[in-house]
Amino acid sequence: MPATPSAIPGGKTASGERTAPGVRIGGLTVVYRTPAGELPAVSGVDLDLPPGTITGVVGESGSGKSTLALSLLNAVQPPGRISAGSVEIDGLGDVVALRGEDLRRARGRHVGYVFQAAQNSLNPLKTVGRQLLDLGRSHGVGDLRALVREAGDLLGRMGLDGARVLDSYQHELSGGMRQRVGIMFALVLNAHLVVLDEPTTALDMITQATILRIIREVHEERGLTTLVITHDLGVVAEVADRLAVMYGGRLVEQGPTRQVLGDPRHPYTRGLIQAIPRLVGDIGEARALPGRPPTLATIPARGCVFRERCPLRMDVCESEHPPAVAHGARLVSCHAVEAVTAGARKEQA
Amino acid sequence: MITGQGITKTFRQRGGVLGGREVRALRGVDVAIARGGAVSFIGESGCGKTTLGRILAGLESHDSGEITIDGVSMASLRPRARRPYFRRIQLIHQDPYSALNPTRTVHQALTAPLALRARQTGRPKGWIDERAAELLGLVGLDPGYALPRYPHQLSGGMRQRVVIARALTVDPEVLVADEAVSMIDVSLRLGILALLRDLRERLGVSVLFITHDVATARYIGGDGELYVIYRGQVVERGPVETIISAPVHPYTQALLSAIPVLHGLEVPGGQAVTPVGALEEDKHDAGCLFARRCPFATGRCTAEVPVLGRTGDIPQEHACLHPERRGVVAMPAGRA
Amino acid sequence: MSSAILETGGTTAAMRRDFWRGVWRVMRRKPSRLAGAVILLGFAFMGVFGPMFHPEPLPRDPDEIYAPMSAEHWFGTDGQGRDVLAQVVTGSRYVLLSALVTAVITVVLGTAIGLFSGFKRGRWDTVLMRLTDMKLTIPGLPLLLVLSTVWSFGSAVEMGLVLGLLGWGTVARAVRAQTLSLRERGFIEAVRGLGLPTTHIVGRELLPSMAPYIAMSMLITVTGAVYAQVGLFFLGVLPYEADNWGVMLNLSVFGGGALTTTAALPYMLAPLLAILLLTLGIVLVVDAMDEIFNPRLREE
Numbered sequence: 001m002p003a004t005p006s007a008i009p010g011g012k013t014a015s016g017e018r019t020a021p022g023v024r025i026g027g028l029t030v031v032y033r034t035p036a037g038e039l040p041a042v043s044g045v046d047l048d049l050p051p052g053t054i055t056g057v058v059g060e061s062g063s064g065k066s067t068l069a070l071s072l073l074n075a076v077q078p079p080g081r082i083s084a085g086s087v088e089i090d091g092l093g094d095v096v097a098l099r100g101e102d103l104r105r106a107r108g109r110h111v112g113y114v115f116q117a118a119q120n121s122l123n124p125l126k127t128v129g130r131q132l133l134d135l136g137r138s139h140g141v142g143d144l145r146a147l148v149r150e151a152g153d154l155l156g157r158m159g160l161d162g163a164r165v166l167d168s169y170q171h172e173l174s175g176g177m178r179q180r181v182g183i184m185f186a187l188v189l190n191a192h193l194v195v196l197d198e199p200t201t202a203l204d205m206i207t208q209a210t211i212l213r214i215i216r217e218v219h220e221e222r223g224l225t226t227l228v229i230t231h232d233l234g235v236v237a238e239v240a241d242r243l244a245v246m247y248g249g250r251l252v253e254q255g256p257t258r259q260v261l262g263d264p265r266h267p268y269t270r271g272l273i274q275a276i277p278r279l280v281g282d283i284g285e286a287r288a289l290p291g292r293p294p295t296l297a298t299i300p301a302r303g304c305v306f307r308e309r310c311p312l313r314m315d316v317c318e319s320e321h322p323p324a325v326a327h328g329a330r331l332v333s334c335h336a337v338e339a340v341t342a343g344a345r346k347e348q349a
Numbered sequence: 350m351i352t353g354q355g356i357t358k359t360f361r362q363r364g365g366v367l368g369g370r371e372v373r374a375l376r377g378v379d380v381a382i383a384r385g386g387a388v389s390f391i392g393e394s395g396c397g398k399t400t401l402g403r404i405l406a407g408l409e410s411h412d413s414g415e416i417t418i419d420g421v422s423m424a425s426l427r428p429r430a431r432r433p434y435f436r437r438i439q440l441i442h443q444d445p446y447s448a449l450n451p452t453r454t455v456h457q458a459l460t461a462p463l464a465l466r467a468r469q470t471g472r473p474k475g476w477i478d479e480r481a482a483e484l485l486g487l488v489g490l491d492p493g494y495a496l497p498r499y500p501h502q503l504s505g506g507m508r509q510r511v512v513i514a515r516a517l518t519v520d521p522e523v524l525v526a527d528e529a530v531s532m533i534d535v536s537l538r539l540g541i542l543a544l545l546r547d548l549r550e551r552l553g554v555s556v557l558f559i560t561h562d563v564a565t566a567r568y569i570g571g572d573g574e575l576y577v578i579y580r581g582q583v584v585e586r587g588p589v590e591t592i593i594s595a596p597v598h599p600y601t602q603a604l605l606s607a608i609p610v611l612h613g614l615e616v617p618g619g620q621a622v623t624p625v626g627a628l629e630e631d632k633h634d635a636g637c638l639f640a641r642r643c644p645f646a647t648g649r650c651t652a653e654v655p656v657l658g659r660t661g662d663i664p665q666e667h668a669c670l671h672p673e674r675r676g677v678v679a680m681p682a683g684r685a
Numbered sequence: 686m687s688s689a690i691l692e693t694g695g696t697t698a699a700m701r702r703d704f705w706r707g708v709w710r711v712m713r714r715k716p717s718r719l720a721g722a723v724i725l726l727g728f729a730f731m732g733v734f735g736p737m738f739h740p741e742p743l744p745r746d747p748d749e750i751y752a753p754m755s756a757e758h759w760f761g762t763d764g765q766g767r768d769v770l771a772q773v774v775t776g777s778r779y780v781l782l783s784a785l786v787t788a789v790i791t792v793v794l795g796t797a798i799g800l801f802s803g804f805k806r807g808r809w810d811t812v813l814m815r816l817t818d819m820k821l822t823i824p825g826l827p828l829l830l831v832l833s834t835v836w837s838f839g840s841a842v843e844m845g846l847v848l849g850l851l852g853w854g855t856v857a858r859a860v861r862a863q864t865l866s867l868r869e870r871g872f873i874e875a876v877r878g879l880g881l882p883t884t885h886i887v888g889r890e891l892l893p894s895m896a897p898y899i900a901m902s903m904l905i906t907v908t909g910a911v912y913a914q915v916g917l918f919f920l921g922v923l924p925y926e927a928d929n930w931g932v933m934l935n936l937s938v939f940g941g942g943a944l945t946t947t948a949a950l951p952y953m954l955a956p957l958l959a960i961l962l963l964t965l966g967i968v969l970v971v972d973a974m975d976e977i978f979n980p981r982l983r984e985e
Binding site for chain 1 (some may be wrong): 392394395475504505506507533534536537538539540542543550561562563564567568571581587593603604605606607608609610611612613615623624626627628629678679680681682
C-alpha cells in the first residue's frame with residue numbers, strides 16, 4: 001500500500017517519496033543515575049542498520065536492549081541519559097544532538113516506535129480513531145481524512161476491519177489486534193525507520209507467526225529500515241536479516257542471521273541457542289545456561305561482561321573488555337574465540 | 350490418578366467488538382493424569398487450556414462433568430471435604446512476581462504451610478525449618494541465601510523455584526504448570542523446565558504442563574501425553590513424540606508450523622499450515638469447530654461433527670474428518 | 686555478610702530488628718521525615734507529661750489580663766490572667782488522647798469491616814456495605830450537635846469513641862476495595878490452594894499488604910479528629926468542662942475579641958499554631974509510610 005504523498009508532507013524529496021534510511025550507531029553509552037553512582041545500561045555499542053534491512057537485537061532482561069531502542073529516538077528518560085556516542089539517521093542527522101521541537105517532530109515522522117507491551121499502551125478511555133486524530137493533530141497533519149484513510153488501509157493490509165478497529169476501545173481488541181494497531185500507529189505518519197520492542201511477547205505462537213509475517217511484508221512493501229528488539233531468538237530468526245546479540249549492555253556478537261544461528265561463535269550466543277528446546281532431534285541436548293543475567297548493579301565494570309557464566313573464561317577476561325573483531329561478515333567480542341583463531345592461524349603458518 | 354469426564358464450562362461476558370455474550374470455554378473434555386505421568390495441554394490463548402487446568406486444580410468451578418481424584422468423585426463431596434483432595438494438585442503460576450507475597454520472606458512463605466503440616470501430622474517444630482531448607486535444596490536454591498530474602502531480592506527464575514518449593518510443602522501428586530516459564534529470562538527457562546522434569550523423576554509427581562509452545566512440552570513430558578485443545582475441545586491426543594512427528598489434525602499442524610524456524614540451523618518443514626483468521630473471530634458452532642479457519646475444510650466439515658477417536662492406521666486420537674500427515678516441523682539443516 | 690544473613694535469617698526477633706533498622710533508614714532518607722517525627726514525639730511528650738508541670742487549676746493573675754507576649758508569658762495571658770502556653774500544654778492531653786482513641790477505633794473498625802466484607806463477599810458484603818453507605822450519608826457535624834445535647838463529652842475517651850464510631854466508613858470502603866483487588870492476586874490463590882486457614886490469609890497475607898494505607902489513614906484520622914473536636918468546642922456547643930484548644934479559640938474570639946483587637950491575638954494564635962504544627966508533623970511522617978511497609982522501598 002503506497003503512502004499518499006499529498007496527505008503526509010515533510011518527505012525527504014520533492015515528490016514526497018522517501019527511501020529507507022540507514023542508521024549508524026557509534027560508541028553509544030547510556031548511563032543511569034543510581035545511589036551507587038552512574039551505571040552504564042548500554043556501553044560503547046556500535047551497530048549499523050543498513051537501509052532496507054531488518055535487524056534483530058536479542059538480549060535478556062537487563063541487557064540494555066530496550067534502552068538501546070529508546071536511544072534511537074533520543075527518548076531515554078531520566079535518571080538515564082546518553083553520555084557518549086552518536087546515532088546518525090539518514091535525512092535526520094545525529095539524533096543525540098536533537099532537542100525540543102525538532103526531536104518531537106522526528107519521532108513519528110521519521111522514526112516509528114512500537115512500544116513494548118503495545119497491547120497495553122493504548123489509552124483505554126479513547127477509541128483507536130480518536131487517538132489517531134490526536135496523533136495527527138500533534139504532528140500538524142493537514143489532511144486528517146487522508147490520515148484516517150491511510151490508517152484504515154494499513155489495518156486492512158494487516159487483516160483487520162479498519163473501520164471497525166478505529167471505532168473500538170482498547171478492551172474490545174485482542175492482544176494480536178492491539179499489536180497490529182501499534183504497528184499502524186508507528187507507520188501511519190510515513191516513518192521509514194521502525195523500531196519494534198518485543199513485538200510478540202505475551203502472544204501465542206499462531207498470533208506471533210501472524211504478526212511476524214505482517215512485519216516482514218509491511219517492511220518490504222513500504223521500504224523500511226526495521227529494528228526488532230526481543231528476548232526470543234526464534235523471533236529474530238523468523239524476521240531479521242541481521243542479528244545482534246546483547247549482554248550486560250554490550251553487543252557480544254553481530255552478523256547475518258543465518259551465519260550467527262548456524263555457526264554461533266560467542267559462548268553466550270551458543271548458550272542461548274542450546275537452551276532452546278527443539279521439536280526434532282535429541283531433546284536431552286538442550287542445556288540450560290548456568291548463572292543468571294546481570295542487573296545494572298552487577299554488570300562488571302572491567303573485563304568481559306559475560307565471564308561469570310562463561311565456560312571458556314580465561315584470566316584476561318577479568319581485566320580487559322574483549323574488542324569486537326571481524327570474522328568475515330561478523331563481529332565477535334570474545335577473548336577465547338580470538339585465542340582459538342590465533343592458535344589456528346599459527347598452526348597454518 | 351486424576352480424571353475428568355465431560356467437563357464443560359461457559360463464561361458469561363460483557364459485549365464488545367469481539368461480541369461474545371457467552372464464551373464456551375470447555376465443551377466436554379475428558380482428561381486423565383496418571384501418577385508420575387506427564388500431560389501437556391497446547392493451544393492458542395483463549396482455547397480453554399488454562400481454564401481446564403484451573404478446574405482440575407480446584408480453583409475454578411465447572412458446569413457439568415465429573416472429576417475424580419484417586420477414585421473419589423468430587424461431586425459426591427461437600428466443598429469443605431474436597432479441599433484435602435484438591436490440595437494434592439498444586440498450581441504453579443505463570444507470573445512468579447505476583448505468586449509470592451512481596452511483604453513476606455521466602456522463609457515465611459515456606460514455613461506457613463509447613464507449620465500447618467507439622468501440626469496435622471504431629472511432627473516436631475524443628476522439622477519445619479529443616480524441611481524448608483531441604484525443599485529449597487531440592488529446587489536448586491541455596492537455603493542460606495534464599496530463606497531470609499524477600500521476593501524482590503530474587504531473580505524471576507529464583508522466584509519460580511521458590512513457588513515450586515512452596516507447592517511441594519504439601520507433598521502434591523500433581524504440579525500444574527501454566528506457562529510456567531513464559532515470564533522468565535530465556536537463558537533461565539530451560540533450568541526451570543529441567544527442574545520440573547527432575548521432580549517428576551525424583552519425587553514421582555505428575556506434571557500437567559499448559560503451554561502454547563510444543564517444544565517446551567516435549568522437553569518436560571516427551572514420554573507423556575499431548576492434548577491439543579481448540580475452542581474448548583480436544584482435537585488431537587496421543588503420545589507427545591507421535592503427534593510432533595506425525596500430526597494429522599490441521600490445527601495441530603498450524604500450531605507446529607507457527608514455531609519459529611531457526612534459519613541457518615534448521616530448514617522449514619515445507620508444508621506449513623497457516624490458519625485463516627483469528628481464534629476470537631471464530632464463532633461458528635456447526636460441524637467441526639476449526640472448519641472456518643481450516644485451509645483444507647470441505648463442505649462435509651461444516652456439516653458433520655467429528656468425534657475424537659482413532660481411524661485407520663493413525664496411532665493417535667484425533668477429531669478430524671480428513672486426517673492427513675503433513676511435514677510441518679522444521680528439520681535440522683544438516684539432515685535435510 | 687551472607688553467613689551473617691544465614692544466622693539471623695528467619696527468626697522473628699531478627700526480622701523485627703531488620704524492620705526497625707529499615708524504618709530508621711527510611712526516616713533518615715529525608716530530613717523532613719525526621720523533623721515530622723520529632724514534632725510528633727514532642728506532642729506525645731506534651732500530652733503525657735506536660736500537665737504534670739503545671740498546677741491544676743492554673744494560677745490566675747488579675748493584674749495581667751490579656752498580657753502581651755513576654756519572656757514570662759510566651760504567648761501572653763488570657764482574660765483571667767492565666768498563661769496561654771500553659772493552657773495549650775494542659776489542654777493537649779484531652780485533644781491528643783481523644784484524637785488517638787478516634788484514630789484507633791476508626792482504623793480497627795474500618796479495617797475489620799472492610800476486610801471481612803471484601804474477603805467474604807456475597808451476602809455479608811452487601812449488608813455491611815449498605816450499612817457503610819448509610820453511615821457515610823449521615824452528615825457528621827449536625828449529628829454531633831444533636832449528640833452533644835445528650836452527652837457532655839467530659840472525658841477524652843468518650844469523645845474519641847463517638848468520633849471513632851462516626852468515622853470508620855471511608856476506611857472500611859477503601860480497605861474493602863483493596864481486599865477485593867488483592868484477593869485476585871496469585872499469592873492469595875496460592876496460599877488458599879495450600880490449605881492455609883482464613884485467619885492466616887487475612888492476618889498474615891492481606892493485612893501486611895495494606896499496612897501503609899492503614900498507617901496513613903490512622904495518622905490522617907488523628908488530624909481529622911483534632912479538627913472535629915476543636916471545632917465543636919470552638920462553636921461552644923459543648924460545656925467548658927475541660928481545658929481545650931477549642932475552648933481557648935472560643936474564648937479568644939468571642940470573649941477577647943481576637944478578630945477585632947490585638948490584645949487577645951496571641952491567645953488565639955497559640956492553639957492554632959499547635960494544631961498547625963501537629964498537622965505538619967503528621968503530613969511529614971505520612972510521606973514515609975509507603976517506604977516503611979514495602980520491603981523493597983525500605984531497603985533501597
